[in-house]
Amino acid sequence: MGLLEDTVVKARGALDVTSKKASELYNLQKLKVQAASLNGQLAKAYEALGRTVYDAHVGDAKSDDVIEALVAELAEKNEEYHSLLERISEARGEQICPSCDARLQADALFCMKCGTPLAKAAMEAEEPPSVPPDVAPAEETAETVE
Numbered sequence: 564m565g566l567l568e569d570t571v572v573k574a575r576g577a578l579d580v581t582s583k584k585a586s587e588l589y590n591l592q593k594l595k596v597q598a599a600s601l602n603g604q605l606a607k608a609y610e611a612l613g614r615t616v617y618d619a620h621v622g623d624a625k626s627d628d629v630i631e632a633l634v635a636e637l638a639e640k641n642e643e644y645h646s647l648l649e650r651i652s653e654a655r656g657e658q659i660c661p662s663c664d665a666r667l668q669a670d671a672l673f674c675m676k677c678g679t680p681l682a683k684a685a686m687e688a689e690e691p692p693s694v695p696p697d698v699a700p701a702e703e704t705a706e707t708v709e
């Protein structure tokens with residue numbers, strides 16, 4: 564392979580990486596916009612539910628059906644919101660705690676907030692844990708002291 568061909572191949576490789584990163588970023592941005600919009604819808608639905616419950620308690624209005632419909636809508640939107648958050652975390656290389664929604668590192672074994680063991684970690688637990696990168700500098704320091 565000539566030098567020119569080699570350079571062209573390398574340039575193509577770099578381009579592929581750049582466009583992949585750009586599309587990942589775009590994807591993440593799109594997901595964040597969707598999550599923000601859904602979050603706004605959730606806030607409105609909670610407000611509507613609160614008002615309906617308040618009206619039902621203050622007056623004699625029978626609003627069980629309305630409340631049930633609002634609760635069902637909220638449950639659906641919450642589920643959608645949760646799966647959006649999961650996709651955002653995946654795009655970022657993070658994971659979400661299934662019980663408290665805390666944002667965690669992709670390789671976390673337990674939730675740092677509530678201690679729930681994480682499913683992804685359980686699947687990878689068979690592999691031996693890799694040495695954390697921050698161990699290496701400590702050894703260097705010890706050698707320098709000697």
Ligand SMILES: [Zn+2]
Nearest residue numbers: 660663674677
């Ligand atoms: Zn948690």
